[in-house]
Amino acid sequence: MEKTGMEQGGTLPLGKVKALVLTGLFAALGCVATMVLVVPSPTGGYMNLGDAVVLLGTYLLGPVCGAVAGGIGPALADLLAGYTAYVPATLVIKALMGLAAGLLYRVLRRRRWALAVCGAAAESIMVVGYWLYDGLLMGSLAGSAVGIFSNLVQAAFGLAASTLLALALKSSRxxxxxxxxL
Structure with a gap:
């Protein structure tokens, strides 16, 4: 019976260690990017730079690691910033953003417009997800609709920034x- 890396001495193969480290790094970057520029929104949440990191991390790391990093980083930012009511929603919504963008990017990545389409699909998950979650918190989907505009602004910035960064990085051998x- 062949032994795995963990059974041989408690170490992970280098590829798995690299993936783990990069996932942790992008989770930390997502947390910091979410907390650096905070613009309050009408629903009690806030607009931030985190979506750009969530999407970029997904394009670089792939759908699973990107989803893990994309969910944990911004959720940790909500926890540290005192938005504890949003931690579970952020964890799920941002992870779904990363997973959707990553899976779609696997299919479309050879096309010039792939980054924009994948980012738009992911950002639509964010806008709808926070609208529904705010509706749950407020007890009114109509009342929570007031936050849609600020989430659309955040989505547009996250889409533009991640697309530009990914294109710049993609040009590097x-x-x-x-x-x-990528």
Whole structure:
């Protein structure tokens, strides 16, 4: 019976260690990006730079690691910033954003417009997800609709920033070699 890396001495294969470290790094970057620029929204939440990191992390790391990092980082930011009511929603919504963008990007990545389409699909999950969650918190979907505009602004910025950053990184042979998902 062949032994795995964990059974041989408690270590992970280098590829798994790299994936774990990069996932943690992008979770930390997502947390920081979410907390750096905070613009309060009408529903009690806030607009931030985190979506750009969620999407970029997904394009670089792939759908699963991107979803994990994308959910944990911004959820941790909500916890640290005192928005505890939003932690579970952020964890799920941002993870779904990353998963959707990553899976769609696997299918479309050879097309020039893939980043924009994948980002738009992911951001629509964010806008609808927070609208529904705010509706749950407020007891009114009509009342929570007031937050849609600020979420659309955040979505547009996250989409534009992640697309521009991904295109710039994609032009680097080194980045393409180190991050084959891009």
């Amino acid at each position: 080194y980045v393409r070699r180190e991050f084959p998902n």
